[in-house]
Amino acid sequence: MKPVSTGSEPEVVSVGWALASLSLSMLLASLGTSIANVGLPTLVQAFGASFQQVQWVVLAYLLAMTALIVSVGRLGDLLGRRRLLLAGILLFTLASMLCAVAPTLGMLIAARALQGVGAAIMMALTLALVGETVSKARTGSAMGLLGTMSAIGTALGPSLGGVLIAGFGWQALFLVCVPLGGLTCALAYRCLPAAGQARDLERGAFDPLGTLLLAFTLLAYGLAMTLGRGHFGLLNVGLLVVALLAAGLFVWVEARVAAPLIRLALFRDAALSGSLAMSALVSTVMMATLVVGPFYLAHGLGLETFAVGLAMSLGPCVTALSGVPAGRIADQFGVQPMILAGLGAMALGCLMLALLPASLGIGGYLGPMVITTLGYATFQTANNTAVMSDVGAEQRGVISGLLNLSRNLGLITGASLMGAVFAAVAGDLSTASAEAVASGMGFTFVLATGLVLMALLAALLSQQRRWRTLDSVA
Incomplete structure (x- = not known):
């Protein structure tokens, strides 16, 4: 076959x-x-x-x-x-x-x-x-x-x-x-x-030092963001400093080796850099729904564990159902409109969650979640398509790795950052009142709305540069 x-x-x-x-x-x-x-x-x-x-x-x-x-x-x-x-x-x-x-x-x-x-x-x-x-x-x-x-x-x-x-x-x-x-x-x-899969690994074609430095940088950053479960201490700060120093050393090495792991010139491509930044931002926001959502549903709305699980499953179900249709629409109408539409829906959904009155109950939570998740699925499909469609065959692996990395870094950062913001506003979650939990939820999604608007601004600037390029060619 x-x-x-x-x-x-x-x-x-x-x-x-x-x-x-x-x-x-x-x-x-x-x-x-x-x-x-x-x-x-x-x-x-x-x-x-x-x-x-x-x-x-x-x-x-x-x-x-x-x-x-x-x-x-x-x-x-x-x-x-x-x-x-x-x-x-x-x-x-x-x-x-x-x-x-x-x-x-x-x-x-x-x-x-x-x-x-x-x-x-x-x-x-x-x-x-x-x-x-x-x-x-x-x-x-x-x-x-x-x-x-x-x-x-x-x-x-x-x-x-x-x-x-x-x-x-x-x-x-x-x-x-x-x-x-x-x-x-x-x-x-x-x-x-199997066509085109075999390439000779010539001497110097791989960058072992860059590989080790990048892995060490990401490991230090990941540990800084995950240890302590959102509560930053001296160890977390020290790991962040180590990650920054290792990242600087990685950039210095990559600018000097003959065959770098990541060609730094790639990031001069505003479209690629913008896509990676947008992916990290929206992934940070989506992690907020996974970190904050269970606490709001359990402590803010008083749902039982089974009901919380059912409510939390709605987001992945929406993503699963909308992924293929979003891809087909992107194929038909182009990826840029779909990126803007997805980010716009995410911004609207996050704003609704930020202003969410608890009196609306579970329906007031699920409605904005459907809008946010639908926007995320639309954006993610269109953004991945935009990046991978224009990549040369010799760079597909590393660019795909960067796309996945931006998503993972967003998830790790979101788990720490959004969890810390929520806990700081809501207070001790074991004794916090429903009103305090709702306040923490609202403030967290105000921040989330701001992050999505940053991604939307990056998308608009990228689209504007694209139009200027097309005009100059014409």
């Missing part, structure tokens, strides 16, 4: 199966991010550990994925994306087995870090391989499908994890990924295009 065919119908079938393999790869990486969270209380009992120790089961995966996602994208450009994606899927599957049989918490955390490395490869190269799988005219639809699968994986994790723990124990959280990984690997091997 090869993707190259002389007839039009077999080619369509092959492209469909190739997209199925990429979709499963994105689903697995997203599922790995969310499925372990629900098992943390069980792991505390199973290993006799504290919550602070057990939370590294989640952090090890997230930090490994964030620190390496650009580097593995560059390796894919050099070694072949299909080849490296297959290795990443196998690594993810093997690490899932190691997680399930881990005899100690330390072994489990190490296996989760290894699983995060596999997830970094899968996320970076899945987007990069879209350009080798579908025509440019269908890129938006493909990006929408991948966004849908990512949302499904994120939404499915907690509910599926709860069922698996109840029926089979915590080991099932990781064993479920083994058959899915095997299926994904088989499909990718049979269906993904």
Whole structure:
């Protein structure tokens, strides 16, 4: 079942199966991010550990994925994306087995870090391989499908994890990924295009020092934003300083090596820089809905745990349902109008959440959430399409890595920044009144509205520069 065919119908079938393999790869990486969270209380009992120790089961995966996602994208450009994606899927599957049989918490955390490395490869190269799988005219639809699968994986994790723990124990959280990984690997091997995947790794073509410095920078930043659960101390500040120094050293090295990991000239492209900045900003905002939402629903509206879970599942469901239609609309009408429309909807939804009167109850929360999430899905699909459609074949891996990195950094920053803002306004959440929680919610989304407006301004400036370029060419 090869993707190259002389007839039009077999080619369509092959492209469909190739997209199925990429979709499963994105689903697995997203599922790995969310499925372990629900098992943390069980792991505390199973290993006799504290919550602070057990939370590294989640952090090890997230930090490994964030620190390496650009580097593995560059390796894919050099070694072949299909080849490296297959290795990443196998690594993810093997690490899932190691997680399930881990005899100690330390072994489990190490296996989760290894699983995060596999997830970094899968996320970076899945987007990069879209350009080798579908025509440019269908890129938006493909990006929408991948966004849908990512949302499904994120939404499915907690509910599926709860069922698996109840029926089979915590080991099932990781064993479920083994058959899915095997299926994904088989499909990718049979269906993904091999054309253009082999490139010689010439001496000096890879930048090991830059790779180590970038990974160290991102690791230090990730730790600074996640340790202390939003409460900044001297350790967090020290890690931020280390991250800044390492980032400066990384830039200095990249400007001097013959084959840099990231060509700094890429960031002179205002459209690319703007897209990465917008992605980070909106991801920061979306994390606010995941961090603040449960507290507002439970303490502000007094909902039971089951009702909170149902309400929180609405956002991922909206994203899953709107991803493919948003991609098709972007293919038909262009990505720039869709970027502006998505950001406009996000700004409106966040403003409604900021002004939300508690007297409206759950309906007053879910309505703005639908608008915000729909805007996010529209923006994300159009923004990814805009970036990946114009990237040369030799840079697809590293640019895809940068796109995923901007999203991950936004999520990490949002978890810390938005959580800290909410806690500062609402006060001690164990004793805070419903009014205090509502005030914290409102203030947090005032900030979120400002961040989305910054992204909207960047999009408008990018559109204005594009019009000027077209006028000068004409």
